Amino acid sequence: MKGEAKSFLKFLDGSDKRFIIPVYQRNYNWQIKHCKQLLDDLLTLIEQPLKPHFFGSVVSSNMENGNREDYLIIDGQQRLTTVSILLVAMVNLLEKKLVQVNDSKLKDKIKNRHLVDEYNTEFRKIRLKPINEDRQAFDALFEDEVDFIATSNVTANYYFFKNEIINKSIDLEHLYDAISRLEIIDIFLEKSDDPQLIFESLNSTGLALEEGDKIRNYILMSLPPVVQEQYYVKYWHRIEKKTEFDNYYYVSDFIKSYLTLKLGKTIVIRDIYFYFKDFAKGYQKEALLIDLLHYASLYEKLLKPTGRTNDLEPNIIRLNQLDLTVIHPFLLAILDHISKGKLTEKEAKDIFSIIESYIFRRLIVGLASNSLNKFFATLDKDISKRQNNNQSYAEICKFILLSKEQSLRFPTDEEFIEMLMTRNIYALSSGNKQYLFSRLENSNSREQINVIERLQNSEYSIEHIMPQNLNNEWKESLGQNFTEIHNKWLHTLPNLTLTAYNSKYSNHSFDVKLTIENGFKESNLRLNKFVSECYSWTEKELLARQHILEEEAKKLWPFPCSVYVSPKQEVSSYSLEDDFDFTGINLSSYEFLGEEKPFSNWKNLLGDVITSLIVLYPAKMQQLALEDGGYIAKTKLSNSYSLLGDYFIYANCNTSAKIQGLKSFFKQCDIPFEELTFNILTKSN
Known part of the structure; x- marks a missing residue:
């Protein structure tokens, strides 16, 4: 294996070179945001003449049974394909005279040195050979636009580069110079190297940089x-x-x-x-x-x-x-x-x-x-x-x-206390149980016991005062409704406490648990103070302990009040990810990818967000529109679909359905739900 630092264009240079993407590689999947990052880096280079920019590594080997200059791309195909798409966009703009340059040979230089072999006698002269549909889409870029494959990322990224060059009036000579300053580590595998092992090691999560x-x-x-x-x-x-x-x-x-x-x-x-x-x-x-x-x-x-x-x-x-x-x-x-x-x-x-x-x-x-x-x-x-x-x-x-x-x-006191006293506390995660019992035991005292550490090392355990399995003594003490009482209270907070002697307590009667050596009577834990003063453990004692714990909980986890008065109507933000019912809610604006836009109409908001998605993910949205049904289509499927540019969207529906539609789009485009935020007008306190 040989590695050499060189210009990325130097790596591409040579009309007889072929770059073949092996079929085991993933499809080309760079999105608009990745292309934008590359173009931003190149524009920064234009402002900093002579400065190089490291562009990663490209790993290749000779194609078995191929020509001497056929390179199998083991790693780096996404970057190689993207720069090639950018170069094609530059060539096409020059061919159609949509941009002007001083160097009249720039178009031929780019095309013949980096993209095609004009002297190749084979039908396909294009030097980069992506896989499957990617190849068809890439080859189409060299033909008339009517043959472009709209559902491909290749095509979408081509249009991004083309439009950005035009809209930002980017000088192609300066852009080409910036591309020439992209530097890579060119790693070439010898015949004795195992490409599969190299590929696995380069892409293993263990070696990935944090x-x-x-x-x-x-x-x-x-x-x-x-x-x-x-x-x-x-x-x-x-x-x-x-x-x-x-x-x-x-x-x-x-x-x-x-x-x-x-x-x-x-x-x-x-x-x-x-x-x-x-x-x-x-x-x-x-x-x-x-x-x-x-x-x-x-x-x-x-x-x-x-x-x-x-x-x-x-x-x-x-x-x-x-x-x-x-x-x-x-x-x-x-x-x-x-x-x-x-x-x-x-x-x-x-x-x-x-x-x-x-x-x-x-x-x-x-x-x-x-x-x-x-x-x-x-x-x-x-x-x-x-x-x-x-x-x-x-x-x-x-x-x-x-x-x-x-x-x-x-949550209010009523809601919180109700759930704290009635839910299955024993089923909480270990960490949350440890926090809860540590807080209850230590309260705000300066004399803190490390309850969590003692629970973690099994020195302490969480004890059911009324045991999980009732013997006859327990049934008798609880009365004829023992089954109902047991089912209601067993795993709730009033029936749970801390002990260092769980194995001794077992299923013994309350009297034994109370008076046995190291029993509740002798416990130094604050949580056991009330228990140690009881003579029986029935629903009466459970209710009494519940009342004590309720008062303590409201003190430890207080519900706040505020003297602040807002001078204007408040706006609260909720993301697409939140479990929130937007029905009947007054919309103020929305934020997507860091940009806030004022909107008070959910239908218009839906259309605006989808318009942004069409710009950012044109290939994916085109693909979704061509599928049967769904929230977007190329033809009007019913009266519920409204025209949006070249698309129709399912917009004549309630707010809940619109939210579901947005979630569907975001999921399909692999966008985190939290990227979309709704700002709504809220009621004053």
């Missing part, structure tokens, strides 16, 4: 070696150490939270690198590293709060026990405000307590956590923009929490 690694390389790579070393030691290494926990670096997770806070939007982990590159354009490298190190220091307090957060330590520890990382961007914002003197630790403690109550109440009531992604991504910005005349950050935070409805609501 997003944090890519970002480190992006920041440091373009700097002089001496500066690289300085910045790595002074900043990046410290960022890594501050985001290290249990011998694992959480750099990627940290940057995800950092970007979510800075951009005010949810980010999928696989897209972090691309978002970071766009975000970083507004920063000098050292200023960016300084900011990252600042927030990494705050993130360290979230990962390892002990000894680092003073009065906030117990709050952060408990929030970590609830294991909901979507709140990290907001918590980072709070810690940042403290560091800059905008919030006191006392105010922050109040906010952390309310967030803990909000999360736990929702967990007990059974509200899905996926609706919280967008909410916590924008919460700090939503609070800050209301802070005119020095209104309290904490009061505004509570106000916003209380203004949420349906899937984002703050």
Whole structure:
């Protein structure tokens, strides 16, 4: 195996070369967003003459039984195909004189050096040979547009490049120069190399770079070696150490939270690198590293709060026990405000307590956590923009929490207590049970017992006071309705407690559990105080303990009130992902891919979003429109379909059906539901 750094165009150069994509490779699947990223990189290169741009590696080998210059592409086919599509678009624009250049030979240079072999005696002169339908679509680009295959990504990306060149008046000579500065590692396999093993190792998840690694390389790579070393030691290494926990670096997770806070939007982990590159354009490298190190220091307090957060330590520890990382961007914002003197630790403690109550109440009531992604991504910005005349950050935070409805609501005392006392607590996840019993046992006392650790190492266990299997003594003590009482109360919180002596208690009668050595009478646990004072365990005692636990729960997980009064009608945001009934809701606007548009009509919104999808995913939408039925068609299927450009959409339906239609499109185009957000007018508190 031989590797050599070279220009990407140098790799393509040579009229007798053929590039064959093997059939085991995936189909060409670059979308408009990937092409946009490539074109943006090339436009940046145009502004930076002579600067190269690393474009990855291309792995190839000689085609068995092929000509000497037939190259089998083992890895890099997506980039190779995309640049070839861009070059075809440039050639066609020059052929049709849709753009002007000074170099009259540019068209022939591109076509004959990189795309076709004009001297080849075979019918097919095109040098790139994609697989199956991709080949048909790519070959059609060299013919008349009426033969183009509209349902192919190849065609869609061709039109993207062509239109962008025209609309942005991109100079093709400068663009060609920028393409010539794309550099690759050309890896050529010898006959003794096993292409399959190479392919597997290059594409194995084990060798894939973490997003944090890519970002480190992006920041440091373009700097002089001496500066690289300085910045790595002074900043990046410290960022890594501050985001290290249990011998694992959480750099990627940290940057995800950092970007979510800075951009005010949810980010999928696989897209972090691309978002970071766009975000970083507004920063000098050292200023960016300084900011990252600042927030990494705050993130360290979230990962390892002990000894680092003073009065906030117990709050952060408990929030970590609830294991909901979507709140990290907001918590980072709070810690940042403290560091800059905008919030006191006392105010922050109040906010952390309310967030803990909000999360736990929702967990007990059974509200899905996926609706919280967008909410916590924008919460700090939503609070800050209301802070005119020095209104309290904490009061505004509570106000916003209380203004949420349906899937984002703050469960009331009645709803929370009802579910806490009646649901099967024993069936909660281990982590949530450990959090619950630790909180109940320790309350707000300074004398904390490490309940969670003791549960994890089996020193403690969760005990059913009335056992899971009733013996005759228990049946007699419960009375003739023992079956009904047992079924109603067995796994509920009033019947559960902590003990270090579970095996001793077994199915013994309550009297034995009470008086046995190390029984409830001798327990030092606060949770067992009431139990130790009882002489029997019947529905009467269960109801009494329930009342005690209800009062304690309302104290530990309080329902907030806010003195803040909004000067205008509030707007709440819900994503397509949220379990929210939009029927009868007053729409204000919607946001898609970072752009907000005012819309009050759901039908018009549907048409506008689908128009965007047609632009972004033309091949996929064309394919969906040609299928039978569905929400989009090329011909009018019924009176419920309305004309939209060259398409018909199923729009004369209720709001719920429109939402389902959007979900269908997003699923087909592989777009995360959270990318689409609806801003609705809400009722005042």
